[in-house]
C-alpha cells in the first residue's frame with residue numbers, strides 16, 4: 223500500500239493513522255453498495271457505539287464540534303445562559319456555547335500535576351445564570367466527575383462531557399461520555415478512533431435524544447434513507463435544524479476502528495508508561511496524571527522546566543524531524559474570548575507556559591519514545607548551557 227502524505231516531513235509525527243486492508247475493504251464495500259449518505263452502516267455504527275459507551279442512544283454526526291453544538295441545544299442552552307468549562311481546552315466547546323447565544327465562563331485546572339478542571343474553581347464560576355457544566359477529560363484522563371456531579375446536583379445544572387480525548391476511558395466503572403446528561407466524541411484523524419471527520423453524541427435521555435435526532439437533519443421528521451426504504455413518503459419540519467449528518471463511507475471505517483479501539487488504547491498506555499519512565503530522568507520535567515486509574519491516553523503531554531523557552535525547544539525538535547504540539551493555548555487568551563473573560567486562571571496560565579505535546583500513536587515503537595525523550599533531554603541541556611546567568 224502506498225502512503226506518502228507527511229512521510230517526508232517528520233521522522234516521528236505527532237499522530238498517525240494505521241491504514242490496513244480491513245479498512246480499505248470496508249470502505250470499498252460501502253462505495254459499491256451504492257448508498258453513500260446516512261444508511262445501514264451509520265445505524266450499525268451508532269448501535270455499536272451506544273453499546274460500547276453504555277448509553278441508550280448514540281447519534282453519528284459530521285464532527286465533534288457538531289456533537290457539542292447539538293448537545294448544548296438539546297439541553298435548551300440559549301441566550302442569557304452561562305456554561306462553565308475549563309479554558310485549557312480546544313476552542314470548539316467555547317464556540318459552540320457562543321453559537322447558542324450563551325456565554326462561556328472559563329474555570330481553572332487543578333495544577334501542573336493534574337490538567338483537568340479544578341472543581342473548587344468550577345464552583346466559584348457558577349452564577350444564577352449558569353445552565354450547564356461542559357467538562358473535558360483532558361488528554362484522555364477522566365476529570366473529577368464525582369465532584370462535578372455533586373456540584374451539578376446541588377446547583378441544578380446539566381453536565382455535558384466533551385469526551386473527544388477519552389473514548390474507552392472509565393470513571394467509576396462507567397465509560398467517559400456516558401456519565402453526564404449528554405456526551406460528545408470526535409473522530410477527527412488524530413483521535414483514538416479516527417474516521418477523517420466525524421463525531422458522536424450519546425445520551426440516556428429520550429427527550430434529549432429526540433431533539434438531537436431532529437436537529438441533526440434540518441428538523442425534519444424523516445430521513446432520505448427512511449423514504450428510500452419506503453418507511454416514509456414525506457416529512458414535516460418541526461425545529462430549526464442543521465445538516466450535521468454522517469455518511470456510510472465514514473461509518474464503514476468507524477465500525478472497523480471501534481473494534482480495535484481498546485486494543486489500541488492499551489498500546490497507547492504502554493507507550494505512555496515508557497514516556498513516564500524515560501522523562502523522569504530529565505530534571506524539572508513534569509508528567510501529569512501520575513497514578514491515574516484509567517485513561518484513553520489520547521495525547522502525551524509534559525511540562526518543561528519553568529523558564530524554558532517552549533517554542534525554541536519545539537523548533538529544535540522539529541529540526542530533528544520530531545513533531546510536537548501544544549494542547550492548548552488557553553481559550554481565555556484568544557482575541558475572541560479575552561474581553562469576556564475576567565476570572566483569574568493562574569494554574570491554566572502556568573501550565574500553558576510550560577506545556578508541550580510529544581508524539582503518540584498506537585503503532586509507535588518504544589525505541590521512538592526513547593528517541594524523542596533523548597532529543598528533548600539534549601535540547602534542554604543545550605538551552606540550559608546557553609541561558610544567561
Ligand SMILES: Cc1ncc(COP(=O)(O)O)c(C=O)c1O
Nearest residue numbers: 285286287312314386408409410
Ligand atoms: C477536546 C476537543 N473537543 C472538541 C473537538 C472538536 O472535534 P472536531 O474536530 O471533530 O470537530 C476536538 C477536536 O480536536 C477536541 O480535541
